[in-house]
Amino acid sequence: MRRDVFQAIADPTRRAIIALIALQAMTPNAIAEHFDSTRQSISKHLRILSECDLLSKTQQGREIYYQLQIEKMKDIDKWLDQFRKIWETRFNQLDNVLSAIKNNKK
Amino acid sequence: MRRDVFQAIADPTRRAIIALIALQAMTPNAIAEHFDSTRQSISKHLRILSECDLLSKTQQGREIYYQLQIEKMKDIDKWLDQFRKIWETRFNQLDNVLSAIKNNKK
DNA sequence: AATTTGCGAAACCGATCGGCTGCATTTATA
DNA sequence: TATAAATGCAGCCGATCGGTTTCGCAAATT
Numbered sequence: 398m399r400r401d402v403f404q405a406i407a408d409p410t411r412r413a414i415i416a417l418i419a420l421q422a423m424t425p426n427a428i429a430e431h432f433d434s435t436r437q438s439i440s441k442h443l444r445i446l447s448e449c450d451l452l453s454k455t456q457q458g459r460e461i462y463y464q465l466q467i468e469k470m471k472d473i474d475k476w477l478d479q480f481r482k483i484w485e486t487r488f489n490q491l492d493n494v495l496s497a498i499k500n501n502k503k
Numbered sequence: 504m505r506r507d508v509f510q511a512i513a514d515p516t517r518r519a520i521i522a523l524i525a526l527q528a529m530t531p532n533a534i535a536e537h538f539d540s541t542r543q544s545i546s547k548h549l550r551i552l553s554e555c556d557l558l559s560k561t562q563q564g565r566e567i568y569y570q571l572q573i574e575k576m577k578d579i580d581k582w583l584d585q586f587r588k589i590w591e592t593r594f595n596q597l598d599n600v601l602s603a604i605k606n607n608k609k
Numbered sequence: 610a611a612t613t614t615g616c617g618a619a620a621c622c623g624a625t626c627g628g629c630t631g632c633a634t635t636t637a638t639a
Numbered sequence: 640t641a642t643a644a645a646t647g648c649a650g651c652c653g654a655t656c657g658g659t660t661t662c663g664c665a666a667a668t669t
Contacts, residue, residue: 403518406509407509408626409509424646434627458636458645459644467589470583470586484573547656
């Protein structure tokens, strides 16, 4: 299934997983210990995160290390870029509304 | 209902709405013209975006102008900050996995 | 005063979500 | 070789999602 990064980070548990393994790769069991839900539930989240390439796996014997593909996080940053340009130049938000209304009245 | 910014931007239509009205406030009807779905469907999206303070309303007669609260977009930027620090300093992702495994073997 | 316009709320619907339990498989250990 | 450990998958469930149609209401227009 083709997944979307924005849909992946919508869930708070998945965001917590991302933050947890950002610095160090971890196994599903080790990750699950940090949460209240079951290991299988975490496993599902890992699958979703993997499907949109936010995570990659490295098998080591019977253990599987999941690590964050930090490059993929830049996708979100790129999307934010268009708005970053705006909030860096906009000083008075009210101008926005008023000009819109004025243009419409013409 | 208390809404979450990350859940709000998970939907592609809502992201398109955000981009559409980023520069200029618009009415629900005007926004809906840019999409295939019904006006009521767009109205639902506007409600969700409003509930997490991404949008604000300005009534003008019987028309309601929705405008993006660009400040709220910074919430996403703030969340990305923790990862931005990482991708700016990490040159070799492989180091990450290997050190994790090594630490585990101790 | 009657009609049109702009909008939101409610009710419904199939699809998906996020959690669970149970099971199968592979690898390590006793 | 038998057992334990690590993991993923399938199926179930109630809740939520995103869409639609129908309706009601207030403001503008005729």
